[in-house]
Each structure stands twice: as structure tokens, then as C-alpha cells.
Amino acid sequence: TEPTVTLYRDTAAWCPYCQKVWLVLEELRVPYMVKKVPMSCYGDKPMWFRRISPSGQIPVAEIDGRIVNESNDIIVMLLSMYQEKAPEHRELFDFDDEKAQQLLRLERQLFSAWMRWVTTPGSARQRGQFIVSLEAVERALREAAGAAEGAAPPANAPVFFLGGDNMSLVDIQFAPFLERMAASVLYYKGMQIRGGRDGGQFPWVEAWFRSMEATPSYAATRSDHFTNAHSLPPQIGGCYPDGDGPDLAPIQAEIDGSSWKLPLPAAEATSAYEPAVLGAGGVDDAAAAREAAFSLLSNHAAVVPFACRALGKKGMPPVRAEYADPNATPNENFVDYVDAALRAVAQSLLESPAAAEAGLVQGGEPAAAAEALAYLRDRVGVPRDMPHRSAQLLRAHLNHIIDALEKQA
Template sequence: ALRKEGGGETHVEAGLRLFGRSEDEAGRLTFYRDHAAWCPYCQKLWLQIELKRIPCRIERINMRSYGAKPKSFTSKVPSGLLPVVELDGRIVTESLVIMQMLEQEFPGGDFGPYGPAMLPAPGDAEGLARANKLLKLERVLFSDWCGLVFRPSVPGAGLFGGGAMGAFEKTLSAVDEALGETAGHWFMGGDAPTIVDLQYVSHVERMNASALYWKGMQLRGAGRWKNIDKWFDAFEQLPEYRATQSDYYTTVMDIPPQYGPGFSSGGDKQERAAAVIDGANWRLPLKQSTRDAEPLTAHAEAAGEQAAREEAAWELSQNG
């Protein structure tokens, strides 16, 4: 009932978010995102809206892998690409463009009532320069990930195919170093994530699962990138993030329809990792912890097995 009225916690099926404001205010903004919560570009925008508590209506649109998109959507967005927002009747596409626009329209922190400020102040030249530098680094990380996961290994060039693994690891180390340059857990410092953090997290979440599954490489919890580990731990303290977070199995199944097939490196390490994620050895009751290759969140561990059983039973009851 709360969800239908625009209240309650962050949820994939919510169609109205009020955050204590009026439906008239929510009528200014409509957020179009994917139906299954697979899309990383939708996830970062979804997180911004939830963390800043921006009232809006939400329309869920199927991804192309589920068939043709509704004409009511493509008449507004001929490309059919997600995410999209409609603000005061104006259609805006491209996730980062949308996020910057929302920060201007719905200011937070010292500049307005909408949650934390997610960009440096216009006069903060040093902060803006750091944000831009980090956003460029994120694009390098994304490119290196694609080069590692979505291209086959070169025969005779080593287990991971030439320098793809080395390039990815080097950029991960640069990201880890950048996270260590500020106080706290976030890229820009402060007490809350910014657009920079949101730009990273949706793809790094997918890197965790895909690098392990297709290359046998453990990114999170390996002890090598400790600042990234702390950053993820900080995100998992946020109920808004946990509500958008996926599990490794779902992630590696939904990546190919969006990006194309991942290429397995082979070898014992990769095959064991893939078997764990595929559930080849799953037996009930599952024994999970925060130290696993796919770590259980501290929140889930604290909630206990009974809470997990109740959540699973509820989800199963909705399948009919």
C-alpha cells in the first residue's frame, strides 16, 4: 500500500516516489528505466533519484532483448534507448547528462532541499577538475573491462589474451589509489556518494561478477584493492543501493543480451569460479558469508537466515 502511494523503501516495482512531497511535484519528472533492473545506466540514475529524494513517476520499459518497445515510448524516444527522463515536458537522454541536469534542477546539500549535493559547487575549480579527471578514468576502466571480458584470448598470448588483464589491473589500481586520496570512502570525500561514485558503481558491480565468471579473477575481497573494497562496503550500508544491487548469477546472465558474449579464459581457477556462480554445487541450506568470492552483504548476514527465507517465500508467492 505504501508503495502505491509513493512511499516505502526503494523497490524495483515502485511507480511513484514522493518522499513526503505532493503528487503535483512528482508530476514534473517521469523516469523511464528498464523493467528488469538490468541496465547499469538506469541504475546510476535510479540511485541518484533515491538518494536525493526527488519526487517522480517511474515508467518501466522493456529492454530490446524482451522484444519491441511500446509505441507510447518510441514516439517520444525514437532510438528506444534507456534511461530517459521527461522533465516539465522536455525529453532528456544520456545518463550522465540527465544526472547533471537533475543536480541543477533539484539542488541538495547547502544549495537546496534535495538530499546531498552530488557535484562540486560551480566555483569549486579544484573539485570540478577532480570530478572530470575521475569521470575520464572511469571510461578507461570501462574500456579495459570490455577488452578483457568481451574479446577472446589470443592463442599463445597467455591465459588472459595479451595485455588485457594487465591493463585492467593497472587501471583498477589507479582507481583504488584515487579512492585513497580523500577522507572517508567516497571519490570526492564527504559523507555521501556523488555523481562520480554513481558513475562508477553500476559498472564496477558488473565487473565483480563478470571478471570472476569469465576470467577467474576476483576483484572484490582479494585484498589487493582495499579502497575499492571499503567503497563497496560503504555502498552496501545504503538501503537505496542494496535495493538496486544484483547477484552475480543474474549479472552474468543479463550481460550478454546487453553487451554481447563474454569469453571464458578456461583453466581450473576460471572453471571453479564459473561453477560456483552457476550453482553447480549449490545445496540447501546455502552457507554464505561476507568472505565468499561473492560476498554476502554485512546487512544480509546481520539479518539472518530467517529473514532470507521470508524474502524468498514472498518473492516466490509473487510469481503466480
């Protein structure tokens, strides 16, 4: 019989180890349920989960009634159970040969170099060690494609660690951490892994990212630079700039929202720092806007009081995550004003910004409503709340209504 699988993962979709298991489940098309628990950096684990996992560690999977901890153990069990049922995914099972094992060791080497550098003020030596490891990754991807030294990646062919046309388990092991590396070393160290407007120092790594983003399972689980840059420090004890590093102000300003203005550049346009949003099968901005509006409207009863936390009392005790405050108390005196402002945001997404601005109710508490919308804007998580492009659009439309409210104030 078909095994029953329940994945216990983090509520905010921040955990890279959960993402690995999530990717395998999606690639295998395994029927599964999800139950969510907070990471320790933004909330307490409920007692029912502690009975399953006394350490509180995630991910955890329940497979045919058996509790399995550790992401790699979960993945190995899933692959052993589904190897005969997924003949179209042979690449997922090719991880026992020496080449795959060598690449998995390289992934751990890169991870260690990244952790040593990003969690301290750093030194030229630590930066150099990270670059050496990343150059080895660049070389491994080029060699997997059978390309000569100095060759550019193919324009219309996929690039994966074991070659071929589909991601392998090696790609899945690399994906969560390379994604977080690209955001964190840019935001905190000023080093750009992904292309930007000027091409890039690591074209094969960029081609690999593009190949992964064209895969529906990864496109559904990937985050954005803003979410990764701010969710990582509370998980690992902090991320720190180098004392003699480059000026981070323009980088951090863009990632933190200076570009969240209407009209947004096309999804395919590459900004100076944030990678273009290509995804699987391209991007339809009208569909992405509808998805953002649907998320807002379908969760309306929860979103309005959540935004009103900006006007209420901070929670005690505080948590480590900068943008998390699960114990905060919303100010219910402003619910009607915030509700009206969020309806305008939905109208802006679905109809037009001009129509939404024209329909804003005059009077009320525009300054308070603007503060609540800004609070919400900074807490839109990718992929927890919606995909990357939908989040970009929602943040930009929130800013448009915030500007209109501030003009009234």
C-alpha cells in the same frame, strides 16, 4: 511546484545507465514514477515507447513534461532542479571541480579497458591494461581517504571517491560498472576483484563496495554475480574467456548455483567467490525469507505459468538473452502440479523445509514440477524480483523442493 518525474527503465533491471539515474533519484528522494520497457536483447520495445524514444534507447526521463534522453543529461537536469532542495547531499553536486573530473575520466578509462578485455578472448596485454586502470582506482580511493601508500582501509569508516561520509556523483558513476566488472571478469576471466576468503588484491575497492552496500539506495539497486554474469553478454555482444586463462569451472559452478543449498551459510559469511551480503543495516534472514515468500505469493498468478514455460514451447523468434524467452508458451497441463510445488516452496521459506517436504503431495508429475522449479530458479533476477539475500534463500529453498520431487520421480 514539485516536478513530476517519470523514469523509463528496463524491465529486468539490467541496464547500468538506468541504475545510475535510479540511484540519483533515490539519493535525492525525488518523488518519481517508473515505467518499464524491455531491453532489445530480451524483447521488442512497445510502440508507445518508440514514440517517446524513436531510437529505443534507455533510460529516458520525463521531467515536468520534457523528455530527456541519456543518463548523464537526466542526472544533470535532476541535480540542477534539486540543488537547493537537498542541502544534506552536498556531495552529489561536487562534480565540477578538477578532482571530480579527473576521477570521471578514470572511470571511462577503466570502462574502456574492461570492454576491450571482456568482449574478446583477450591477451596478456589487455589484462594488464585493465589491471593498471583498476590499480589507479585503488590508489584514488586510498588517496581520497588521506592514507599512506600500503595502508589498509579503515575498519569502521566509509570509503568514497571524494572522501567524506556519503556517496558522491563520482561514486554513482562508478557503481554500476564496477559491480558488473567484478562479476564478469571473475566469471569469464578468472580474475577476482572482490575479497573472497583470501582477502583480496584490491582492498580499497573492496572497502568502497562495502561502503556503497551500506547505503540504502545502492543496496536496493545492486545485483548479484549470477544475474550480472548472465545478463551482460547479450547486452554487449558476448563475453569470452582467455585461451590461456585459469580454470573457470569451480568459479562458474559456484556462481551458477552449486552453493544454493540448505542450510545456506550466514549472510555475513564470505564464500570463495560471491561477496558476503551485508547490505544497509545488516541482514535478517527471517525477514529476507518472508520477502522471498511474499514475492512468490503476491505474484502467484504470473509465476505459475511462467515456470510452466519450461514444459511448453520455446518462443519464436528467439532473443539474445540466455534466460529470457518472452514469446514462450507455457504448458497448462502442468499448472496444478507446479502450483502445488511452489506452495511447498513458500511453506519451506515461511515454516521449515522439513514441514514443506512432508506436505508434498505424492504422485502427480514430480519430474515435470521439478523441471519447472529449476527453470524458475535460474530466472530469479536481482534486484528485479527481490534483493540479493532473499534471492539466495529462494533459490536454495527451490532446490530443496526440487530434490524432494526428484526423489518421488
